[in-house]
Amino acid sequence: MPDEMMTCPYNSAHRIVRHRMPYHLVKCKKQHDCAREMQSCPFNAMHVVPKASIKEHIQTCPDYLVQ
Numbered sequence: 001m002p003d004e005m006m007t008c009p010y011n012s013a014h015r016i017v018r019h020r021m022p023y024h025l026v027k028c029k030k031q032h033d034c035a036r037e038m039q040s041c042p043f044n045a046m047h048v049v050p051k052a053s054i055k056e057h058i059q060t061c062p063d064y065l066v067q
Contacts, residue, residue: 009048010034021046 006021008038010032015023025039029035039054041047043063058064 009038026060 003017003019005015006018008016008021008024008028010025010028014024014028025046025048029038037051038048039051041054041057041061041063043047043058043061047057047061047063049057
């Protein structure tokens, strides 16, 4: 079973195995100026979206559980 690949939100040329993405995001965030315009989802840190879209993302985030 192959690992799922994800695209880095800071650099679309980066394709990372899902389980390595949290480590990559920390490293890549430090290297890119666009990180100031991005924000992490409060429900899943691997969801990094533009600050202008964060409210919309939170409303539709698949990791948000209403109980």
